[in-house]
Amino acid sequence: MAFILNSVFFPKTDPFSTALIAAFTFSSTYILRPAGALFFGYLGDHYGRKSTIIITTMIMALCSFTIASLPSYEKIGITASIVMIVCRMLQGFSAIGEFVGALIYITETTQAPRSYLYTTLVIFFTNLGSTFALLVGTLFLLTNSEEGWRTAFYFGAGIAVIGSVARTQLRETPDFLQEKNVNPQKKTKLIDLFPSKEIRKNFWCYVGVDCLRPLYFYLTFIYLGGLLTSKYGYTYAQVITQNLFVGGVEALASLFYGWLALKVYPLEILKVRGLIFLCFSLCLPSIMDHAAGPFTIFAIQCGLMILGKGITPAYVLFLQAFPPIGRYTQAAAAHALSRVFTTLVTSFGCVIMAEYLGFEGIMLILISAILIYLISVYHFSLHHKPSENQNIVFVNTNMAARKKYR
Numbered sequence: 001m002a003f004i005l006n007s008v009f010f011p012k013t014d015p016f017s018t019a020l021i022a023a024f025t026f027s028s029t030y031i032l033r034p035a036g037a038l039f040f041g042y043l044g045d046h047y048g049r050k051s052t053i054i055i056t057t058m059i060m061a062l063c064s065f066t067i068a069s070l071p072s073y074e075k076i077g078i079t080a081s082i083v084m085i086v087c088r089m090l091q092g093f094s095a096i097g098e099f100v101g102a103l104i105y106i107t108e109t110t111q112a113p114r115s116y117l118y119t120t121l122v123i124f125f126t127n128l129g130s131t132f133a134l135l136v137g138t139l140f141l142l143t144n145s146e147e148g149w150r151t152a153f154y155f156g157a158g159i160a161v162i163g164s165v166a167r168t169q170l171r172e173t174p175d176f177l178q179e180k181n182v183n184p185q186k187k188t189k190l191i192d193l194f195p196s197k198e199i200r201k202n203f204w205c206y207v208g209v210d211c212l213r214p215l216y217f218y219l220t221f222i223y224l225g226g227l228l229t230s231k232y233g234y235t236y237a238q239v240i241t242q243n244l245f246v247g248g249v250e251a252l253a254s255l256f257y258g259w260l261a262l263k264v265y266p267l268e269i270l271k272v273r274g275l276i277f278l279c280f281s282l283c284l285p286s287i288m289d290h291a292a293g294p295f296t297i298f299a300i301q302c303g304l305m306i307l308g309k310g311i312t313p314a315y316v317l318f319l320q321a322f323p324p325i326g327r328y329t330q331a332a333a334a335h336a337l338s339r340v341f342t343t344l345v346t347s348f349g350c351v352i353m354a355e356y357l358g359f360e361g362i363m364l365i366l367i368s369a370i371l372i373y374l375i376s377v378y379h380f381s382l383h384h385k386p387s388e389n390q391n392i393v394f395v396n397t398n399m400a401a402r403k404k405y406r
Contacts, residue, residue, distance in 0.1 A: 050167065052101050062157075068151075069150075070087075097332060117313070136156075218343075257313045267381045
């Protein structure tokens with residue numbers, strides 16, 4: 001709902017300034033993520049995974065409720081802009097702990113190859129949540145174009161409260177409990193973020209592989225969404241409706257990659273998908289030049305969401321590369337760093353590059369990120385190959401599944 005929020009909480013200016021405001025609104029959710037990674041990483045590594053993800057969900061609920069209740073710029077002026085940006089930053093602050101916490105919880109309570117599918121289900125339901133949010137937003141906008149978005153935010157806040165209550169029934173993960181029992185005095189401080197050279201390499205590989213999301217997300221929903229309104233005359237409701245279908249495609253793509261990981265080693269999926277994404281991106285300028293209408297834009301959006309899935313479905317391999325005590329902090333910090341850096345580059349870099357070089361300038365940024373992604377995947381795969389025992393687990397699991405089916 002970035003287009004709606006910008007029109008409600010910011011002054012109306014010229015197109016270039018409006019693009020910069022949209023970029024700042026988009027990037028504001030990522031500015032506090034490094035701080036959130038260290039804060040919630042500390043909580044997760046000291047007090048457990050369960051309590052941390054409950055706290056993060058409650059912060060998300062509070063911010064959603066505040067945005068829904070906030071008067072517009074026309075009523076209270078710049079105060080509306082400041083409060084909205086602060087809420088967005090706090091949402092980003094909490095989101096890093098919630099997302100990484102969920103992935104770590106699944107990683108530490110399941111075994112490969114099933115864990116590849118289960119962590120991908122976290123991504124799938126995250127995407128499904130975004131799709132559902134777009135559906136709710138579309139319905140409320142159609143019924144009340146002026147204030148319908150507020151009802152959607154109230155609805156989301158209610159879901160977050162329910163999620164927090166539901167998570168109180170979780171049990172702590174075995175890996176965390178075992179490590180705390182063996183080393184009850186062990187502490188994870190900022191200085192221990194890179195306790196060894198190997199962990200430092202794994203950290204930067206994680207950053208490199210996870211850097212794609214802000215780029216293809218911005219290009220899909222912000223840049224191409226703006227193109228639908230400026231070139232094809234789409235209304236906000238029409239843009240959100242199209243984004244709804246794009247979000248559904250992304251959710252199904254996540255589910256497909258999770259299923260595929262039961263049969264193909266996840267790092268091989270990342271390699272092949274990255275190469276296809278690179279070829280797709282090289283062809284995008286030509287495709288955009290011959291774009292026949294909104295359907296072509298829709299096809300490009302779907303291609304970006306299917307191919308730009310980052311670490312999915314290999315989260316387990318990257319998370320297990322970190323020790324149990326310190327895993328939350330290191331994984332959250334890597335995820336946050338990838339987001340804040342590429343989001344700032346994406347938000348403002350894409351606006352400036354598009355202003356002077358057109359769509360080809362944005363492609364230069366995207367292709368550079370894909371190359372970093374591929375280098376990181378290949379470097380990580382050199383030190384993390386499937387062992388014979390892991391292959392046996394694959395075979396035994398598949399045999400057991402077939403027997404159970406029969």
